[in-house]
Amino acid sequence: MTTALHGLTALVTGGASGIGLATARLLAEHGADVAVLDRDPGGVPAPLRAFTADVTDDRAVRAAVEGAAEVLGGIDILVNNAGIGAAGTVEDNADEEWHRVLDVNVLGIVRTTRAALPYLRRSSVASVVNTCSIAATAGLPRRALYSASKGAVLSLTLAMAADHVREGIRVNCVNPGTVDTPWVGRLLDAADDPAAERAALEGRQPTGRLVTSHEVAAAVVHLASPAAGSTTGTALAVDGGMAGLRLRPEPRS
Secondary structure (H helix, E strand, O other): OOOOOOOOEEEEEOOOOHHHHHHHHHHHHOOOEEEEEEOOOOOOOOOOEEEEOOOOOHHHHHHHHHHHHHHHOOOOEEEEOOOOOOOEOOOOOOHHHHHHHHHHHOHHHHHHHHHHHHHHOOOOOOEEEEEOOHHHOOOOOOEHHHHHHHHHHHHHHHHHHHHHHHHOOEEEEEEEOOEOOHHHHHHHHHOOOHHHHHHHHHHOOOOOOOEOHHHHHHHHHHHHOHHHOOOOOOEEEEOOOOOOOOOOOOOOO
8 A cells, every 4th residue: 555645535426336436446545535426335345435426416416525525524636537428429319318418427527526626625735637538539439429528528627727726726637548347348238249349449449458447547546646736737548549649550461
């Protein structure tokens, strides 16, 4: 266990599985006292503290954030990770689905940050890290709704960073590529040929494999740490080189 975050407190939304759970665990391993906010936090392991809230419910979010801050003794780090996926072109999802996804992925960040700001303002090392996506900056097929929501998260991150930098609150985001999470697993299970679909997802990332939740968590912990004290308004890609690399096709044998 390292102690780079010893004495700091952190709240992670969507922290019961996938990237969120990996992040909460790694924050704790680095010495932070960590609370998890999730719709279903059952099974969240100690020493993580668990709080129940749906990020679409402002009253529940405020109550959970207040409860977490009371138990932790404040909030130094907020990780806005809660989110849902969506597949399809602009033709494939009804207005109700657009509202649902944007409510979770964008307004969920708004609600949680709004509730946490009074506590973040009391911290001398306050940091917010939002989970964004490669979908915010790259055109991915059949991800219109999801991409729109993550594009909004990227813009929101920059605006929040500008709004709160003079209050001593840093705001950044991570842009993962395709991560080997339960949601991706469900997409693969629903594909006509799961093995071929996995190979296609792995192949579009220059490293030739899916990103791991731990790798995203490591990026979040770096951005949240006081060691990154001069980093704000930044989107850190964790995408196996997908955003920036343009490899030539491998020669045929």
